[in-house]
Amino acid sequence: xxxxxxxxxxxxxxxxxxxxxxxxxxxxxxxxxxxxxxxxxxxxxxxxxxxxxxxxxxxxxxxxxxxxxxxxxxxxxxxxxxxxxxxxxxxxxxxxxxxxxxxxxxxxxxxxxxxxxxxxxxxxxxxxxxxxxxxxxxxxxxxxxxxxxxxxxxxxxxxxxxxxxxxxxxxxxxxxxxxxxxxxxxxxxxxxxxxxxxxxxxxxxxxxxxxxxxxxxxxxxxxxxxxxxxxxxxxxxxxxxxxxxxxxxxxxxxxxxxxxxxxxxxxxxxxxxxxxxxxxxxxxxxxxxxxxxxxxxxxxxxxxxxxxxxxxxxxxxxxxxxxxxxxxxxxxxxxxxxxxxxxxxxxxxxxxxxxxxxxxxxxxxx
Ligand code: MTE
Numbered sequence: 001x002x003x004x005x006x007x008x009x010x011x012x013x014x015x016x017x018x019x020x021x022x023x024x025x026x027x028x029x030x031x032x033x034x035x036x037x038x039x040x041x042x043x044x045x046x047x048x049x050x051x052x053x054x055x056x057x058x059x060x061x062x063x064x065x066x067x068x069x070x071x072x073x074x075x076x077x078x079x080x081x082x083x084x085x086x087x088x089x090x091x092x093x094x095x096x097x098x099x100x101x102x103x104x105x106x107x108x109x110x111x112x113x114x115x116x117x118x119x120x121x122x123x124x125x126x127x128x129x130x131x132x133x134x135x136x137x138x139x140x141x142x143x144x145x146x147x148x149x150x151x152x153x154x155x156x157x158x159x160x161x162x163x164x165x166x167x168x169x170x171x172x173x174x175x176x177x178x179x180x181x182x183x184x185x186x187x188x189x190x191x192x193x194x195x196x197x198x199x200x201x202x203x204x205x206x207x208x209x210x211x212x213x214x215x216x217x218x219x220x221x222x223x224x225x226x227x228x229x230x231x232x233x234x235x236x237x238x239x240x241x242x243x244x245x246x247x248x249x250x251x252x253x254x255x256x257x258x259x260x261x262x263x264x265x266x267x268x269x270x271x272x273x274x275x276x277x278x279x280x281x282x283x284x285x286x287x288x289x290x291x292x293x294x295x296x297x298x299x300x301x302x303x304x305x306x307x308x309x310x311x312x313x314x315x316x317x318x319x320x321x322x323x324x325x326x327x328x329x330x331x332x333x334x335x336x337x338x339x340x341x342x343x344x345x346x347x348x349x350x351x352x353x354x355x356x357x358x359x360x361x362x363x364x365x366x
Contacts (some may be wrong), residue, residue: 008188011040017110021046022188025115032258032274033314035307036181037118044188045092045116047160048151051208053191064213067135074178074192081125086173088198088310089278090205092116093228093248096256097352099344106352114256119311122196124177128170136214143169144219145195145206154222161221162204164197173198173310198310199281201248203228230349237350251280253340254356255288255332260363268323268365274316275359277332284335285313291329292319321365330359
């Protein structure tokens with residue numbers, strides 16, 4: 001077990017992609033059939049060292065295109081604004097990258113499996129209320145967030161940051177959160193306060209937030225302008241600069257298996273398989289199909305109720321496992337009628353983002 005997993009309160013069996021910065025995801029079974037993900041199984045995605053949490057010293061600066069620039073303490077935020085909770089799924093843009101690496105190597109990026117995603121009940125204040133209080137200029141277009149963690153992975157090294165459109169920042173689901181599943185935020189998840197932007201890639205939910213800036217364009221932070229962007233397949237990322245490629249924002253419809261484990265040996269015969277599906281944006285998952293014969297025939301999975309419009313849906317189906325090696329497939333539809341694409345090669349990109357190709361589970365029937 002990694003020392004870091006213990007320090008950050010994570011399960012012993014996390015797959016650790018890196019210890020400094022700490023990046024880890026749980027085994028599939030840890031997420032199966034649970035709407036809320038406990039702290040010990042919540043994936044961690046960091047680009048720098050985890051800052052020491054000091055709630056008493058914490059200050060949030062609100063500036064940029066606002067009539068009244070302001071500075072908040074944690075107690076000040078709690079006293080001034082109504083407290084809200086929202087159940088929301090976070091999903092890293094690199095979730096399921098391992099499936100793209102199988103197509104073609106992606107040097108320098110962690111080969112995340114299907115569990116760089118998790119769901120929590122977040123509690124804090126609405127960003128919209130804080131922006132209203134500051135008198136955000138309605139003609140502004142974006143709201144930028146800045147963390148306190150300095151990433152050496154950035155060029156030049158800088159605090160992690162990013163931005164979202166002002167119209168999203170004004171939506172009631174976007175929170176400045178200090179609690180996760182009813183507990184104060186853990187240091188590794190952004191204590192004392194992080195942004196939670198439901199429906200957007202995890203990178204926009206900036207942890208250890210220290211500054212909120214209303215602006216007339218997207219953030220120029222490295223993690224908005226230069227990475228977390230979809231590059232065409234034939235481009236060498238070493239040759240790209242700020243503004244190249246397509247910025248990632250809304251999560252694309254995706255799904256994967258959570259049980260049984262990939263590569264599991266199971267008794268031949270009817271076998272229950274289950275997983276998650278997440279739509280992203282303000283779309284919802286409307287259907288999940290499963291196939292046990294390579295996609296010739298699909299059966300509709302049973303869909304669990306989501307805890308909120310911003311949360312994943314769990315699903316399950318019974319498939320026929322035959323003796324020997326077999327691949328089970330799953331694919332989800334969202335409310336915009338978007339369907340996951342079949343082939344990971346068709347979505348391969350040089351940084352390995354947004355692998356939302358069909359989920360594939362290898363089973364061995366005995
Ligand atoms: N915020 C800061 N300050 N630093 C980071 O490295 N990583 C982002 C986002 N917010 C990051 C950050 C990414 S890429 C993701 S996917 C989520 O945090 C992961 O949140 P978690 O570690 O709480 O699961």
